[in-house]
Amino acid sequence: MKKLAKKVRKRYNKPIMTKPIILTGDRPTGKLHIGHYIGSLKNRVAMQNEGKYDTFIMMADQQALTDHAKEPEKIRESVGDVALDYLAVGLDPAKTTIFIQSQIPELAELSAYYMNLVSLNRVLRNPTVKTEIDQKNFGEGVPAGFAMYPISQAADITAFKATHVPVGNDQAPMIEQTREIVRAFNHAYNCEVLVEPEGIYPENEAAGRLPGLDGNAKMSKSLNNGIFLADDADTVQKKVMSMYTDPTHVNVADPGHIEGNMVFYYLDVFGRPEDATEIASMKEQYQAGGLGDVKTKRFLLEVLERELAPIRERRAEFAKDMGEVYNMLKKGSEYAESVAAQTLAVAKTAMGINYFG
Ligand code: TRP
Numbered sequence: 001m002k003k004l005a006k007k008v009r010k011r012y013n014k015p016i017m018t019k020p021i022i023l024t025g026d027r028p029t030g031k032l033h034i035g036h037y038i039g040s041l042k043n044r045v046a047m048q049n050e051g052k053y054d055t056f057i058m059m060a061d062q063q064a065l066t067d068h069a070k071e072p073e074k075i076r077e078s079v080g081d082v083a084l085d086y087l088a089v090g091l092d093p094a095k096t097t098i099f100i101q102s103q104i105p106e107l108a109e110l111s112a113y114y115m116n117l118v119s120l121n122r123v124l125r126n127p128t129v130k131t132e133i134d135q136k137n138f139g140e141g142v143p144a145g146f147a148m149y150p151i152s153q154a155a156d157i158t159a160f161k162a163t164h165v166p167v168g169n170d171q172a173p174m175i176e177q178t179r180e181i182v183r184a185f186n187h188a189y190n191c192e193v194l195v196e197p198e199g200i201y202p203e204n205e206a207a208g209r210l211p212g213l214d215g216n217a218k219m220s221k222s223l224n225n226g227i228f229l230a231d232d233a234d235t236v237q238k239k240v241m242s243m244y245t246d247p248t249h250v251n252v253a254d255p256g257h258i259e260g261n262m263v264f265y266y267l268d269v270f271g272r273p274e275d276a277t278e279i280a281s282m283k284e285q286y287q288a289g290g291l292g293d294v295k296t297k298r299f300l301l302e303v304l305e306r307e308l309a310p311i312r313e314r315r316a317e318f319a320k321d322m323g324e325v326y327n328m329l330k331k332g333s334e335y336a337e338s339v340a341a342q343t344l345a346v347a348k349t350a351m352g353i354n355y356f357g
Contacts, residue, residue: 018054022047023162023197025058025101028078029068032085033226034308035210035219038269039202043166045090055096056160056336057086059329062101062108063153066146067136083325085229088315093328099336100329101156106340110155110347111148117184118151118177126150128173154178158194159340166200168208175199191350193343207269215244215262227304229311236308240301245293252292258283263296270303 024044026032032041048055059082064075079100086098101107123129129150133142153174157165158181165175175197182194202208211217212225219226227239245263249256258264264286267279282299285291318325348354 020053020163021056021161022053022164022166023056023058023157023160024166025060025156026082027064028059028061028075028082029064030074030078030221031081031228031230033219033221033228034270034304035226036085037089037229037307037311038207038210039168040166041086041089041091043202044096047166048091048096051095053164056162057091057096057098058101058156058336059083059099060101060153060156063149065102066143066149067132067138069143069145079329080322080325081230083329084315084318087318087325087328088229088311090314093332097332097335098329099332103333104159104337104340106337106344107152107155107159110159110340110344111152113347113351114151114154114181114185115148117181117188122177122180123147123150126173126177128170131170150174150177151181154181157197158182159343160336161195161343162197163195164200165197169201172199172201185347189347189350189352193346193350204269206265210269211262211265213239213243213262215260227308229308230315231308232312233305233309236304237301240297240304241294243297243300245296249286249293253289255289256286256291256293258286261286263293263300267296267300267303270300270307272303275303 024040026036044055044057047053059079061075061079064078065072068075083098087093091098124147129147133146138146150173154177157175157178165171165178167175179196182196185194186192209217210219212219212223213227214223214225216223216225227236231239240263243262243266245261246257248254264279264283267275267282271279278299282291282296286296345354
């Protein structure tokens with residue numbers, strides 16, 4: 001008997017250790033580009049393969065609809081594209097749960113309860129939401145759903161009890177708002193149901209926000225200044241050859257600038273440690289004069305293709321069977337729903353709205 005009591009103590013007197021949980025996601029509004037890859041996807045794959053975390057990756061189609069309500073077909077198409085991009089870079093459904101936000105109604109239900117714990121003023125003060133509202137010129141007014149999306153994002157994160165949320169720096173206000181909601185909920189219902197997440201931000205500043213091929217601060221589909229993971233080799237070559245370099249570097253013999261020169265920027269970001277010497281000597285030669293843009297671009301193309309060719313190949317392979325891809329998303333969504341449903345049930349119990357036992 002004593003022995004059993006000891007065993008029981010041993011098992012339950014310490015906190016039950018589960019793996020830390022990662023959740024992150026993307027709005028599916030187009031194919032993913034090399035900025036997404038170097039800024040986040042590559043890191044997600046590394047974390048997945050470390051095996052230290054339970055990993056959830058969500059396609060935030062419902063969030064995408066908050067500013068694309070009238071183009072659902074664009075979002076629908078992007079879900080397939082983004083799924084292929086995920087698989088192509090090495091996200092592995094055997095290790096990571098990949099799922100679609102709209103297929104988990106529990107998330108919307110949790111959001112509805114969270115909305116009562118956040119003031120309207122607080123939501124409208126979110127700096128990322130404010131910037132987006134300024135940029136998006138919502139002609140007919142800001143959709144209420146758009147202004148509320150940080151609350152739904154808090155539901156995404158907390159439904160899975162995520163401890164870590166790897167995101168870009170622009171998402172820091174969402175994490176902060178989620179933490180506030182967690183505290184407000186646990187306090188209001190005198191419980192510890194929800195977990196306060198921590199953001200994980202890009203370590204490498206230059207990779208965190210890759211500028212466009214034209215030198216614009218942002219790589220994006222609408223600016224037509226990106227290289228996409230789905231681009232074929234010819235397209236990548238054409239794009240690299242058209243990159244913004246140094247407008248004052250007219251003749252090969254002229255001294256050139258490397259600051260603000262996208263070719264060198266990308267070389268710094270995509271070069272591997274073994275390329276460092278070569279990159280350093282090219283920079284020296286470029287600044288001294290005597291190194292032409294075509295040569296630097298050819299080298300960058302090699303560096304990029306080393307990374308992109310295998311991704312492109314895998315993408316094409318997965319694209320042959322979209323039925324399987326959607327089956328993977330369905331299975332992932334079913335599993336994700338089972339996890340979110342548990343959190344929701346416990347949350348409703350904490351709120352006392354579990355009427356039927
Ligand atoms: N807002 C994120 C973006 O625009 C996408 C997103 C939705 C997300 N829900 C999330 C990211 C939950 C992390 C966690 O990129």
